Amino acid sequence: xxxxxxxxxxxxxxxxxxxxxxxxQRDVVVVVDPGLDLLDVGxxxxxxxxxxxxxxxxxxxxxxxxxxxxVEWAGDRTRRFKALIVQPYVxxxxx
Numbered sequence: 629x630x631x632x633x634x635x636x637x638x639x640x641x642x643x644x645x646x647x648x649x650x651x652x653q654r655d656v657v658v659v660v661d662p663g664l665d666l667l668d669v670g671x672x673x674x675x676x677x678x679x680x681x682x683x684x685x686x687x688x689x690x691x692x693x694x695x696x697x698x699v700e701w702a703g704d705r706t707r708r709f710k711a712l713i714v715q716p717y718v719x720x721x722x723x
Contacts, residue, residue, distance in 0.1 A: 636670045636712060642723070643711040645701040651718040652693060659697070660721045661689035670714045693720075 651657050660669050664684065672680040684690040693701070701707060701722075708723040 632671055632674060633667060636667055636674065636714070639670075639714075640666065640710065640712050642708050643720070644705070645707060645709065646705070648709065648711065648718060648720060649702070652698060655692065656716050657693055657718050657720055659691050659693050660719050662721055664689055666710050666712050666719055666721055670712045670719055673714045673717060673719070 648657060660666055661684075669681075669684065669690065671677075672684075681690065710721040710723060712719045
């Protein structure tokens, strides 16, 4: 598991919404609540920890971006997101 975390840490990056839009159009962007650690969520998804993932979804801590969020983010070129690719998903946290 430590190797997985180290591997994911290397993939953690900052992104503009413009770079994330193609992924949103493919419906693979997952918004992660700022109260969660992005690497913890990435590890849970990568290791098929469905109990944790289902819990976070149930608590609305993981969600798809709403149409309102997409419009807002597209209009704010200065906003940055923490982003982590865990195939097939792109996990993002608003900065």
